[in-house]
Amino acid sequence: MFDPVKIKAQHVDFFYGNQQALKDISMDIDVGRVTAIIGPSGCGKSTFIRLLNRMNDLVAHTVLRGHIYLEGQDIFSPAVDPVEIRRRVGMVFQKPNPFPKSIFENIAYGLEVNGYRDRDVIEERVVMSLKKAALWEEVKERLRDSALKLSGGQQQRLCIARCLAVAPEVLLFDEPCASLDPISTAKIEELILELKKDYTIAIVTHNMQQAARVSDRTAFFLLGELVEMGETQHIFTAPKDKRTEAYITGRFG
Amino acid sequence: MKERIYKTIFAILAFSSLVFLVGIVIILFKEGLPIFKKVGFFSFLFGRAWYPTHSPPEFGILPLILASAWVTVGAVLVCVPLGVGSALCLHELVSERQRAVLKPVIEILASIPSVVYGFFGMMIVTPFLQKVFHLPTGLCAFNASLVLGVMAVPTVCSLSEDALSFVPKSFREASYAVGADRWQTLTRVVLPAAGSGISTAIILGMSRAIGETMTVLMVAGGAAVIPHSFLEPVRPMTAAIAAEMGEAPMASDHYHALFAIALVLFFITFSFNIMAEFVSRRFRIKLGLSG
Ligand SMILES: Nc1ncnc2c1ncn2[C@@H]1O[C@H](COP(=O)(O)OP(=O)(O)OP(=O)(O)O)[C@@H](O)[C@H]1O
Ligand SMILES: [Mg+2]
Numbered sequence: 001m002f003d004p005v006k007i008k009a010q011h012v013d014f015f016y017g018n019q020q021a022l023k024d025i026s027m028d029i030d031v032g033r034v035t036a037i038i039g040p041s042g043c044g045k046s047t048f049i050r051l052l053n054r055m056n057d058l059v060a061h062t063v064l065r066g067h068i069y070l071e072g073q074d075i076f077s078p079a080v081d082p083v084e085i086r087r088r089v090g091m092v093f094q095k096p097n098p099f100p101k102s103i104f105e106n107i108a109y110g111l112e113v114n115g116y117r118d119r120d121v122i123e124e125r126v127v128m129s130l131k132k133a134a135l136w137e138e139v140k141e142r143l144r145d146s147a148l149k150l151s152g153g154q155q156q157r158l159c160i161a162r163c164l165a166v167a168p169e170v171l172l173f174d175e176p177c178a179s180l181d182p183i184s185t186a187k188i189e190e191l192i193l194e195l196k197k198d199y200t201i202a203i204v205t206h207n208m209q210q211a212a213r214v215s216d217r218t219a220f221f222l223l224g225e226l227v228e229m230g231e232t233q234h235i236f237t238a239p240k241d242k243r244t245e246a247y248i249t250g251r252f253g
Numbered sequence: 254m255k256e257r258i259y260k261t262i263f264a265i266l267a268f269s270s271l272v273f274l275v276g277i278v279i280i281l282f283k284e285g286l287p288i289f290k291k292v293g294f295f296s297f298l299f300g301r302a303w304y305p306t307h308s309p310p311e312f313g314i315l316p317l318i319l320a321s322a323w324v325t326v327g328a329v330l331v332c333v334p335l336g337v338g339s340a341l342c343l344h345e346l347v348s349e350r351q352r353a354v355l356k357p358v359i360e361i362l363a364s365i366p367s368v369v370y371g372f373f374g375m376m377i378v379t380p381f382l383q384k385v386f387h388l389p390t391g392l393c394a395f396n397a398s399l400v401l402g403v404m405a406v407p408t409v410c411s412l413s414e415d416a417l418s419f420v421p422k423s424f425r426e427a428s429y430a431v432g433a434d435r436w437q438t439l440t441r442v443v444l445p446a447a448g449s450g451i452s453t454a455i456i457l458g459m460s461r462a463i464g465e466t467m468t469v470l471m472v473a474g475g476a477a478v479i480p481h482s483f484l485e486p487v488r489p490m491t492a493a494i495a496a497e498m499g500e501a502p503m504a505s506d507h508y509h510a511l512f513a514i515a516l517v518l519f520f521i522t523f524s525f526n527i528m529a530e531f532v533s534r535r536f537r538i539k540l541g542l543s544g
Pocket of ligand 1: 016021039040041042043044045046047048059206
């Protein structure tokens with residue numbers, strides 16, 4: 001039976017120390033679609049998306065209640081290896097964070113830590129993921145150059161390529177365009193629409209137009225709560241909740 | 254007006270330390286160079302015999318240079334695994350609260366006077382070595398290496414831990430996000446990124462070991478002969494200067510020779526520090542911090 005739900009969050013509470021960052025979040029991320037998460041600064045968008053690949057494991061003194069399922073499997077159950085989850089659920093961060101290594105090595109790294117040994121296979125996959133990330137034409141002459149010499153937008157696409165190389169099923173984007181110029185932003189958006197064909201995507205964004213352009217479904221967070229979630233079209237044209245309406249029309253936030 | 258007074262005061266302070274540095278260098282040259290007229294630069298540096306009080310005297314400092322080199326290399330072999338290892342432990346295994354206690358404790362070790370370390374070497378390490386290796390004396394290069402190595406651990410550990418914590422969190426996150434485990438992240442991302450910072454720590458540790466005087470005076474044994482094994486007594490450059498300066502008559506050849514040794518020592522530690530500065534600058538550029 002085909003299950004349209006890729007990731008399911010059920011009654012998720014999350015605390016940094018005593019401070020509650022998420023309150024009773026329940027939502028689904030559908031397979032093969034783009035889910036946007038919007039909301040004012042500090043409402044818990046990053047916190048939520050970083051739970052989906054267990055990135056918050058790295059933060060000390062946190063408490064999680066509730067469940068998050070990836071294809072029906074509770075990713076926080078003790079039997080689950082977080083490393084395995086992160087292979088399946090890739091992540092691109094707000095600030096481009098290439099390693100201080102060459103362009104090639106940046107991508108090969110993910111392959112190597114996942115057990116790829118054959119240089120030919122690695123090379124092939126590096127090229128393939130650079131092409132998928134729409135960066136190949138710009139860097140094919142200088143794969144051995146330091147990744148830090150690339151522009152911000154190129155670095156971000158390199159980070160996307162690095163993520164794609166290990167063949168995840170889900171891509172998480174946490175404000176991927178926040179530090180980029182409009183042209184780089186347009187390129188990344190185009191790329192997300194392209195990637196949607198092969199991956200399940202969740203994207204956090206501050207930019208309402210961006211959510212409207214790239215996403216199929218939108219979730220609106222406010223002060224750690226999920227206020228409303230639905231088809232992007234509905235959220236932006238006929239929101240049910242007053243607070244959602246106020247936010248998308250720019251009256252607060 | 255006030256602003257200008259402050260500026261002047263700080264300028265004078267900054268300038269005065271420069272004056273001291275230049276003054277020291279000038280004196281080293283002035284008092285050290287005359288010996289080269291007598292002995293010649295190369296026979297001074299590479300002469301195999303140091304008999305400054307014989308007649309005729311011999312002023313070859315190769316035994317002293319080699320002694321310093323051996324002791325320093327030995328100290329590095331001790332302080333790098335211990336220092337870098339404890340930095341890794343502090344950084345990876347220990348909780349934030351424990352680190353806040355442990356790091357200052359390790360740094361306090363650096364403030365123990367070197368004579369105390371020397372005492373420790375004489376009273377504990379010396380009889381131990383003598384018994385284990387059946388030596389005529391436990392005061393030897395190995396002893397000095399051990400004690401100097403332990404002395405340099407706080408420096409190496411503290412600076413290495415700084416280097417590790419300067420590695421941006423985003424590098425770690427990027428590594429975990431592609432499915433690397435903790436070990437892979439540490440060895441393939443964090444350590445290489447912190448590598449030149451850790452090298453700086455090691456170079457500064459070495460610089461401390463080679464310039465250390467009191468400890469080697471107490472435990473290295475003092476024999477000014479070319480060393481053949483770590484278990485022989487040796488006389489590093491600093492020990493020679495400290496031990497002999499009191500008995501060398503003012504402005505004698507011996508006196509000038511000791512200054513020349515100090516000059517050589519100065520150039521060695523100076524180049525270590527330049528190296529450390531160079532490497533750490535590369536480190537900051539690599540991590541995208543300010544250059
Ligand atoms: N590592 C952390 N330690 C403690 N508190 C944190 C941490 N990260 C986030 N918080 C707190 O949790 C709340 C939610 O933060 P989060 O980063 O998820 O918000 P956000 O919606 O992503 O905001 P922004 O749009 O500014 O990125 C905030 O109040 C923040 O201060
Ligand atoms: Mg955020």
